[in-house]
Amino acid sequence: MIKMEYYLVVSTILMFVGIYGFVTRRNLLAMLISVELILNSVDINFVVFNRFLFPEQLEGFFFTLFAIGVSAAETAVAIAIIINIYRNIRNIEVKNLREMKW
């Protein structure tokens, strides 16, 4: 059986890849994808902990499903916003979004 640590390593890598992407990418879509990576890493953690630590309970799975649902909705909203931004300023570079600063 694969040990719990391997799953955690994967999820940690996923997490930091996501963070790195979020911090460094200047494109809104890329940032959105990075956020998804972070969420997925957390989902993995939930499942793994549930599976290994409390096998007789199901909260972790439910929470994961819930998070996937929410992130799907959230992505939809984010993409809608991004499309609107694109319509307004014709690109989706973060540095160009100064309109509502301060």
Place this chain on the structure above:
Amino acid sequence: MNILSLFPAVPLVMMLGLWLSKSRRQIHAVMVVGSSVLLALAVWLVFHYLGLREAGETAQMLLTKSVMWYAPLHIHYAVGVDGISVAMLLLSAIIVFTGTFASWQMQKDVKAYFLWFCLLSVGVFGFFISVDLFTMFMFYEVALIPMYLLIGVWGSGRKEYSAMKLTLMLMGGSALLLIGILGIYFGAGATTMNVQEIAALHNIPVQLQRIWFPLVFVGFGVLGALFPFHTWSPDGHASAPTAVSMLHAGVLMKLGGYGCFRVAMYLLPEAAHELSWIFIILTTISVVYGAFSACVQTDLKYINAYSSVSHCGLVLFAILMMNTTASTGAILQMLSHGLMTALFFALIGMIYGRTHTRDVRQLSGLMKVMPFLAVGYVIAGLANLGLPGLSGFVAEMTIFNGAFMNDDTFHRVVTVIACTSIVITAVYILRVVGKILYGTCENPEHLKLSDATWDERFAVICLIVAIAGMGLAPLWVSDMIRGSVSELIAHILS
């Protein structure tokens, strides 16, 4: 429902009516009906109050009512009136009533203007009927906020700056006030917020009082134009639209004096005794300083604003004298100054509306051009400099007599200094009257101007009648106030 609750309720209903009304006509109708109802209510309240006293009611606060609002902090919606608040309610009702007529010609966004105007009245009326510290504070805030918009949107000149300055300074004051109120609440054992009950407990330790008294006094003092926290007043008044100046100088500034007396002095008497000398010096400076400043101003509203600093300084000065006579004089001065200054601002607004300048140097000979407004201005001026038969004399004489009853050198000296203000007042009033009303009209444009319209005449006449009424027959109002003041003073001195 308690009859007093009608005072803040009527403006609320008026707001609803304004919201529903479709045309200028309807807006005016709502305002006239509402403010008339308020005035009638205030007059009725005076008679009812006097009747109750006549019938032998001895409780300090009459028509009391208390509803629990937020139990953990003992916050009640508690109302009640004594002679002082009845007088202030009457004053507020008169000013709101005449203010409505003074803003009759308002063109820009009338509905919103009157909505905020009514909200302001809610705060003012609510403040004067409250006997619960927190409710009082809440209404105080309600009265302050609309001012920002009224000046910022409908004002003139540097309106944004003035509005911001006024709001920030008054908010700063209310921050101090909030700390002070909480201090009083916890200092008195955190069992009640009711002013009467806290006074009856009389258990705030002196060392705590020493901390809270300056906070509360300055907090209210900012609104009462206490030197050196008065500088919002010239700018604010100069920028505000006519009716807002009237309401602000006429009523809102009185919240300061009223609060100083009812909260700071009444609830923290020991500290008031110890620390009064500091504030007496500050108020004496206010009185003389405001008057001297007014002598060299060139904007009519600035002159009047500095004159208000001087007169409101006299209110706080008299309160700090801590005897019945002087404090009665203080309340009389609040009434008198409220009426006079409202009249002044109304007239200045009307003159400004015609000539589009308030600069003393550019106006002359208006007596020929607009005799009604000019005569009104002269009467307001004479009231301001304390002509017998008008309200100013009554108030000032009571104050000076009262102040003279403290027979130590310090009080004597400051009283004499404060007395000199009556001479300086004469100087700046006559200077303006001589300059802008008398003489020949040098600006040919001004010769074509018309005199007051009916609504303006009505507002001016109402105020003059009130001023003369108080000046000719001061006995009843003085007696009404004195009865309540003496109880407060007895507590402060005990």
Place this chain on the structure above:
Amino acid sequence: MEYTILILLLPFVSFLFLGLAGMKLRPVVAGAIGTAVLAVVAVLSYTTAWEYFSAGRDAAGLYPTLMPWNTVWLPISGDLHIDLGILLDPISVMMLVVISTVSLMVHIYSFGYMKGERGFQRYYAFLSLFTMSMMGLVVATNIFQMYLFWELVGVSSYLLIGFYYTKPEAIAASKKAFIVTRFADLGFLIGILVHGYYAGTFTFTPAATTLAAGVMIPLALGLMFIGGAGKSAMFPLHIWLPDAMEGPTPVSALIHAATMVVAGVYLVARMFPLFIGYAPEVLHWTAYIGAFTALYAAVVACVQSDIKRVLAFSTISQIGFMIVALGVCTSNDPHTGGLGYMASMFHLFTHAMFKALLFLGAGAIIHAVHSNEMSTMGGLRKYMPLTHITFLVACLAIAGIWPFSGFFSKDEILTACFSFSPVMGWVMTAIAGLTAFYMFRLYYGIFWGRENRELHAEHTPHEAPFTMTLPLLILAAVTCVAGFIPFGQFVSADGLPYTIHIDGSVATLSLCVAVVAIALATWMYAREKQPVADRLAERFSGLHRAAYHRFYIDEVYQFITHRVIFACISTPIAWFDRHVVDGFLNLLATATNGASCLIRQMQSGSVQRYCIWFLGGALGLTILILFIC
């Protein structure tokens, strides 16, 4: 005598009516209403006087002090309250008669004088207001009521001086009059406060506590005298009175000659029991001030060229006489040192009549030649015979020639002065001589001397209309006979009847001095050319110029008000307020703003940068927790 309240109420009603509805009325109607009301008031005053004096004395031999009305107007505290009421005693009744007579004359006279003026109705409204206030002042039952009406007469005087409100001089004069008297009233007010506090009462009768107050009562009385000095134009507070001549001439006659300016004298007389009982030194000081004022004003009057100014300074000088007469009293027994009280009141009475006559005569002259300057006059006796005769009567009266009224009252004053100290007596006699001199200089300058032919050719001077000459005749008649009134029977320091007897030596002396002065004036001014006067003016040109400019007192005031108060106090305070007090707050606001500008750099709005901060924070916290726990 409850009807006396009408003496106050009727003019007040008339004021309100004329003030509110006057402009809708025709001028003549408004004037007629005002005059009719005043006629009723005059009749009421005479009835009051008749009833009061004919009711006789009480058991102690005094005329009783009546208070037909007295109500609390404003309570102050405990025993102190401001009352409004009517107090009748010999001097207030005497004043009622004086005021109503002069006021009635002025009302009638103004019909002719003010004819066709814009604001005729307003003029009559103000006259009513003034009459009401002055009546209220003299019948005051307490010192505070006196102060109240004192302020009201000040305001009515302000309004009437500034009646020609388009004339810059009139505006300035009205402002000056009000502010100077207001300044003096500050002293009065503080005096009242001191007195009220220590004596525990505002009434005129000394209270039991008064004696215990020690030095405070003289102080209070001294301060009150400052108020009186302001209203009565005592040096150095006299500067407003000559300027007040900018008002219409009948107003000068009523307010600035006969009634309001003697309010200060009346005040001292009213407080006389206190003065004599508790502060005789203060009383004597008032005498010195009065004597100096009388001298100063007489000297200045000798060189003025504006006829109203001459009369104004003569008024100041004569009021000085009244004050001196009061001040030289050393007891309240007229037989030993208390004569001055009676003399002062007597002079007040006679002076009111002949000075009103002089002013009204001057008004008639000004009406005829349309100028105040003496140079435009000369030789007017041919054109205006009635005015000439009545003016001469008044001049003789003020110069103190038997049998005109001024002789009797001035003689009493001089007698009182001589009994106080010979120096005072001689000084006052000399001033009386000066009075005769400058009055006859004025008289000759107007009615004799060189006629200004080119001016008179344009419009021939003519006698005034009947409405104006009638008051002149009436007042002249009063001036002729008033001296024979047994004044001491009605008014005296202790209230007991006092028989006036002319002191032979003093009377001879004063008559001689007056006659010599008149002769001198005749010699100098009665002819076409005035070589002596011109030579004198040249010889003492410095003194002449200084006197013509009233010894530069006005300039001193001008300097103090404009250079000191406005430039050195008000302007710096206003600057301080805008730049220091307000500047501090603005600085506070700017500092807050600057601080937030600094902080907002961190608030970049870039989510990614926040994210780094967040991660760094999370990491830091993790490490912290790991290492500490």
